[in-house]
Amino acid sequence: MQVKNLARAAQVSPDTVRYYTREGLLQPVRNPDNNYQVYSDDDLQRLNFARKARQLGFSLPEIRAILAQADDHHSPCPMVRDVFEQRLAEVEAQLQELTELRDRMKAAMASWQTMPDGTPDGHTICRLIEHWDLPASAASESRRGQHEPIV
CATH class of the missing domain: 1.10.287 (Helix Hairpins)
Structure with missing residues (x-):
């Protein structure tokens, strides 16, 4: 899905999607035909997770660390x-x-x-x-x- 579709699905602005992409929390791939960034369902899950974590007071570096542990198949819960x-x-x-x-x-x-x-x-x-x-x-x-x- 494109930026606007991901933004709509997560109920955020496209600028928010772009911001989290720049911060490395989302990992879109480039469509070779038009060079647009294409986001996956995993990106939607990560975006929703990041929003909830921010609401609980976690900083972006902390969220990045949590996601990195999860990406490495380690529980970030502790x-x-x-x-x-x-x-x-x-x-x-x-x-x-x-x-x-x-x-x-x-x-x-x-x-x-x-x-x-x-x-x-x-x-x-x-x-x-x-x-x-x-x-x-x-x-x-x-x-x-x-x-x-x-x-």
Whole structure:
């Protein structure tokens, strides 16, 4: 099948098919009569697999490695579990950091509601930020060097 047929079958754009082809995830052959790329049912399966893997957060290099193991008739499932477990832990940590940021933002907004606006006077830039106190836990984490400073 041609690019447009594969795209339609996988419910993606032809540009997506071309992208995955350039990335080496799809392996079309050239039609000698017209030099068009011809995709197989295996390419459709790989494209659908890649889309699902991307939805689960796998990167293109990881997907390429999974497909390479499968192509070599080795089960990629142990690698998938390991990568996914690590990625899930990273997402959990990001969620925790975002929750803490949201809480700081809410606290700052609450304290800023009663503060007047100020004009920079050479000694201040924005009093809202300069007069806001870091919560004790955020300040102690910064001092311990456990997290990068908020810039």
